Amino acid sequence: xxxxxxxxxxxxxxxxxxxxxxxxxxxxxxxxxxxxxxxxxxxxxxxxxxxxxxxxxxxxxxxxxx
Amino acid sequence: xxxxxxxxxxxxxxxxxxxxxxxxxxxxxxxxxxxxxxxxxxxxxxxxxxxxxxxxxxxxxxxxxxxxxxxxxxxxxxxxxxxxxxxxxxxxxxxxxxxxxxxxxxxxxxxxxxxxxxxxxxxxxxxxxxxxxxxxxxxxxxxxxxxxxxxxxxxxxxxxxxxxxxxxxxxxxxxxxxxxxxxxxxxxxxxxxxxxxxxxxxxxxxxxxxxxxxxxxxxxxxxxxxxxxxxxxxxxxxxxxxxxxxxxxxxxxxxxxxxxxxxxxxxxxxxxxxxxxxxxxxxxxxxxxxxxxxxxxxxxxxxxxxxxxxxxxxxxxxxxxxxxxxxxxxxxxxxxxxxxxxxxxxxxxxxxxxxxxxxxxxxxxxx
Numbered sequence: 001x002x003x004x005x006x007x008x009x010x011x012x013x014x015x016x017x018x019x020x021x022x023x024x025x026x027x028x029x030x031x032x033x034x035x036x037x038x039x040x041x042x043x044x045x046x047x048x049x050x051x052x053x054x055x056x057x058x059x060x061x062x063x064x065x066x
Numbered sequence: 067x068x069x070x071x072x073x074x075x076x077x078x079x080x081x082x083x084x085x086x087x088x089x090x091x092x093x094x095x096x097x098x099x100x101x102x103x104x105x106x107x108x109x110x111x112x113x114x115x116x117x118x119x120x121x122x123x124x125x126x127x128x129x130x131x132x133x134x135x136x137x138x139x140x141x142x143x144x145x146x147x148x149x150x151x152x153x154x155x156x157x158x159x160x161x162x163x164x165x166x167x168x169x170x171x172x173x174x175x176x177x178x179x180x181x182x183x184x185x186x187x188x189x190x191x192x193x194x195x196x197x198x199x200x201x202x203x204x205x206x207x208x209x210x211x212x213x214x215x216x217x218x219x220x221x222x223x224x225x226x227x228x229x230x231x232x233x234x235x236x237x238x239x240x241x242x243x244x245x246x247x248x249x250x251x252x253x254x255x256x257x258x259x260x261x262x263x264x265x266x267x268x269x270x271x272x273x274x275x276x277x278x279x280x281x282x283x284x285x286x287x288x289x290x291x292x293x294x295x296x297x298x299x300x301x302x303x304x305x306x307x308x309x310x311x312x313x314x315x316x317x318x319x320x321x322x323x324x325x326x327x328x329x330x331x332x333x334x335x336x337x338x339x340x341x342x343x344x345x346x347x348x349x350x351x352x353x354x355x356x357x358x359x360x361x362x363x364x365x366x367x368x369x370x371x372x373x374x375x376x377x378x379x380x381x382x383x384x385x386x387x388x389x390x391x392x393x394x395x396x397x398x399x400x401x402x403x404x405x406x407x408x409x410x411x412x413x414x415x416x417x418x419x420x421x422x423x424x425x426x427x428x429x430x431x432x433x
Binding site for chain 1: 161363364366373374376379381383384401402
């Protein structure tokens, strides 16, 4: 988990460093932050052995609604 | 949006590689298990269905030239409903990319490098694909064009050599063929790989001349290739053995022996699979990135592509094992893909027609 958090922080530092050099807008920075955070949450759920399993959720929805 | 132009030949190759992608390693085993010696027949029906669906998407695309499915949804359904549909497509592209990544890492883990964790394969291949996505669709298409011959020949030459092992008795398995029941049980073959090709609606705007011919013939040629490979697998390995293997084509290559000189060609097949899957994954990754960029009006693809590695690599690990993956595909895949490949495009066509009629009536009443 510590490794994941460190990787997440370094990825952000690197990403924002590169984005700062290019004429990017706030929207792009927000998208970068949002997507990385979503990915980190998914990874965190796998590491904690409580995966936010979208496949299971879709399967459940299809078998209940159809 | 990227200023790219794809030739008909490039689109044909992309369609071919996209459809053959992971299906030629995963599909034969399941299809032979469910349809026995008639597996190849089921696949003919599947690829004809794929061609009809391709016609539907091309029709929708021809009504909105130069627009991708995400842009069409926003134009037809408005900002909010269209935005929601676009988000669904983003999720769809990410999901297929994740499943393709998982198929590749499972294959490498089971057959080639059993001690390497799945996540290592996932992250490495996704990093390469993200780079390809940032470089653009033309780069992906050129790589595909360059490799298509290299991918086809090392596959079909050993396969043709193995024809000496062909046994017609393999087709005499006691099995009563009930067409409708069999087609219903094997409907996942319609979804995987043919309904996935709805992703090409993101790429149609880049295709120049002969779009229809290139796309439909790509589906047809890939269908013939896959039908032949299923037929060969039945003829060479037999129904009983092929239906109990996850990767029957890989086993054919492993057991192949030609004049005691050429043998164990599975390494050639592994490289082939890695390259084909890499192209398919790059294409799906590109569709996901392009859809996000178009939806949020972002110009830099790198801003979206690299963070997506986090999401796709995590999503790819949700299936506990390959059995869970195969079961999910058999139970839910067709119904799930129907939403994206049939329902939404059909709704968009109907809504576009209604809007057109509404405008026409308004004009008539105004004059």
